[in-house]
Structures are given as structure tokens and as C-alpha cells.
Amino acid sequence: MHRMGLLEILNPVNWESLKLGLLKDFLKFKNYKQFQPPQMKPAFMQRIDSHFTEFVNGLIAKSVQLESSPPAFSSPVELRAPPEHGKVFVARKSVLDELFEMKDIRTIHHVFIAFFIMIILCTLIVDSIDEGRLVVKFDLLVYAFGKSSVVFSTWLYMFLSTLTVPYGLFLLWAQGYHGSSHKTIRSTFFGGLFTIFQIFGLGVGPAYIAIAYNLPPASAAIVIFEQVRLLMKGYSFIRENTSRILSFTPQKTNTVQVPKVSQYLYFLFAPTLIYRDAYPRNPTIRWSYVATMFAEVLASLFYVHYISEIYIFPVFRKYGGEHFNVRGLVLCILHTMLPSSLATITLYYLLLHCWQNAFAEMLRFADRMFYKDWWNSTSYASYFRTMNVVVYDWLYYYAYKDFLWLFGKKFKAVAMLSVFLFSAVVHEYILAMTFGFFCPVLLFVYMCFGPFFNFILSDRRKSPIWTVILWLTLGLGTTMILYLYSLEWNAHKHCPLKNPTFLDYVKPRSWTCHLKV
Structure with a gap:
């Protein structure tokens, strides 16, 4: 309940009405108690109880009314959709x-x-x-974020195309949909154009640039993360607004209500993947908070650079240049489990807290639930739900719930595994494009160990020991994945192929490269 809402409920008018009713009953009791004193006391107490019951019921009704109304600083446009229609945005702070x-x-x-x-x-x-x-020494950072001009031009191309193509196609489809005599053909045509743009214009294009220009890891990661983000935003915009046009009745109004360009532009920058015409907004921008968040972004980058340069990469260079063996894997894990976990947590803090909150503050975006208390999770199911709420919401509403809508609620297990597989493929794609090679380590871990741990560490287990087990397995898995990718990185660097076949691209090169560096 909002603080001002509580003060509004407990206002003097409500208290005065309560006191007035009690005073009237007391005077009645005082005037008539000389005639029937034994009978008047129970009647008086019953009247008091009645007044208090009415007062409490009024408090409850008032609180429900205030909870269902938007905050005072929200836009006058309706912010909340019915629960069955998707995510509800409310003004709230980040957990941290x-x-x-x-x-x-x-x-x-x-x-x-x-x-x-x-x-x-x-x-x-x-x-x-x-x-x-x-x-x-910042040699590692300089190399990782190299070719910044290519990154910026690629981002500008992706942003402008996402701003114009999905909105333009939707506008053309919506304006002539109800007047068309072939609605299905029209929808199929424009839906096909949007799909072609998503696959080739926003999918293949940036990926080709990342490969052709041989972007270093951090620069490639920026391009691919933005690519995936804009793909998801474009889909959400079309997905959320299609039902608006389909449910439009020309008899009530002659104008089709479509989102404004400014609303779509705000959504492209807003730290959410679920489109709404309006979101809860804060009244002001705290520029000191924005500066603090960006300062912590730079500090986190330096901290990850320091940990990697001093504690992680020397071990990977020592054990990652040889052919895979159990001894090297065990020693590498023991040497780097703690620093790798610290670097991963710092990256979480950088991306999910500092970066998201900085843009949310500049846009006055009030719903800051970008993550929940994932560090308290006792199961992997809870961890995946709470670690990145922004991505989880998109997967839940557009993948999981749509799957159940198409095939029925009896296929919940199949829907969960399908979403799990889709998430694994996307994560593997991001890593493959970031490092410049395909080595399905993360995909294997997701699909083999993910469902297993999801079943063993289920939501039914609430003991703190399961949180300890979760953290241990996360640290172990992260270090093992980094070690295997370092093996593949060195194999591609020191064992190049002159005429590679398609099988050479999909088969890990570390299986055949025995060069010791």
C-alpha cells in the first residue's frame, strides 16, 4: 500500500464519523439506562461493535481502491492490463x-x-x-572493446531499422486491415515481410558484420546483445498491438488507434522487453544517481579486468593451451573458481543493476524490478526466474504462455523444456558470435545438466543448504565453461585450417589440436 494511500484512508473525516456514531449511542445509553440498565449494556456494546466493523470494512474497501489505481505520478493513460493479458507494471525500486x-x-x-x-x-x-x-595496463580492455567505429555504425543501423520497419509495416497493415476484403492474405503478407526483416535485416546482417570485421569479444558481444534485444522488442511491439487492431470495431469509431512513434521510440530505450503504450513514470530525474550508476559501471569493468588479468587468464594460458585432460580441468577449476565467480557476480551487478537503473532513471522509468533476490534461491528454477526478470518476462509471456495457448495446459512440461531449449540456443548463439567459433559447451550444459538440476533442486526444497549447493554448482559450472572455451580459443588461434569444411566449423577444434603453447 502506498504511504499516502494509508494517510488518505486514516483521514479526520473517517475518524469523525466513527466518533459521532459512538457519541450518539452513548447518549442514548445514558438517557435510557435508568429504565433498563441490565439490558442496555449488551445493546450498547453491540452498537460499538457494529460501528467498528463498518469502519474497518471502509478501510479495506478504500485500500483496495487505492491499490487498484495508478500512482499519483503515473501517466493518465491506463498502465495496467488485466492479469490474463500480460505483465503489470508498477512503480517499485530495484531490490539492491x-x-x-x-x-x-x-x-x-x-x-x-x-x-x-x-x-x-x-x-x-x-x-x-x-x-x-x-x-x-589496459591492454586487455583496449583489445576487447576495439573497432568501436564499426560497433557504433552497426548499432545505428540496427536501431534505425528497428525504429522504422516494424512500426511502418504495422501502421500499413493496421490502417487497411478492416477495410480489406482479404484480411487473411493481407495479414500473411505483412507478417511475412516482418519475419523477413527479423531474420535477414536484423538477424543475418549484424551477424555477418561481426564475422566479416572479426570484431573482438567485447565489441562483438555489444553488437549481438543489441541484436537480440531489438529482435525481442520488435516482436513484442507487434505481438502486443495486433490484438488491438483485431478487436477494433469500426462502428464505434472511424479511427484506428495505433501507438504513436514517440511511444514506440520510448519503448526501444526503456529497460523492458514488454511493450506498453505508457509505463509508470517518476516525476524527476536524479542526475546524481545516474552519475553514480555510470561510475559503478566503469569501476565494475576495471574490477573484472583486474580479476581476469591477475587471477584467471594466467591459469587459462597455462592449462588452456594443451589438449583437454582431466588433470588440467581439475587444476584450472581449483585455481579459478573463486575469481571466476567474483567476476561473474560483478558482471551481473554491472548489467542488471547499474546499467539498467541508469537508463531507467534517465527515462524516469519507475518499474525497477530488473531482477529479484536470486542470491537466496534454493533451486535452479527459482534462480532462472529471478536472476533476469526482464528476459524471463519475455520468455514467460511470449514463449511459455503462447505455447500453452496453442497446445493446451496439459503440455506444461513440454512447454518448459521448449523454452529451456530456446534460451539455451540463444545463449549459445551469443557466445559463438562473441568468440568467433562454435563450441556447444553451454548448450550441452543447459540441456543435460539444466533439467537434471532443475528437477533435483526443485522449488520444494527450502533449506539454506540448497542455496549453498546452488552457489557451489554455479561456481563449478561457470569455471568449467570458461576453461573449455579457453581451450577452443587457443585451438583456433594456434591450429588454423586452410580449407575448412562445414564439419570443421561445427566440430570443436580443441579435439584435434595438440599444440602446447
């Missing part, structure tokens, strides 16, 4: 922002900032002693 309001949790955050400052100082001092001057 709420936790940072607690003094003890905020102190832990400050301790991490102190650790970061110590890392910078130690790095500068060590470099000054070794190099004789104050120098910080």
Missing part, C-alpha cells in the same frame, strides 16, 4: 536499492568500494615499482 537503504547493507556496499580503492592503489604501486613509473 531497497537493501542499500538499510544501514548494515549499505556498509557492506561501502566495504566493496573500499576494496576497489585498495585494488587501484595496489595496482598503481606495484606497477610503479616494476615499471619505474605510474602506469596501469
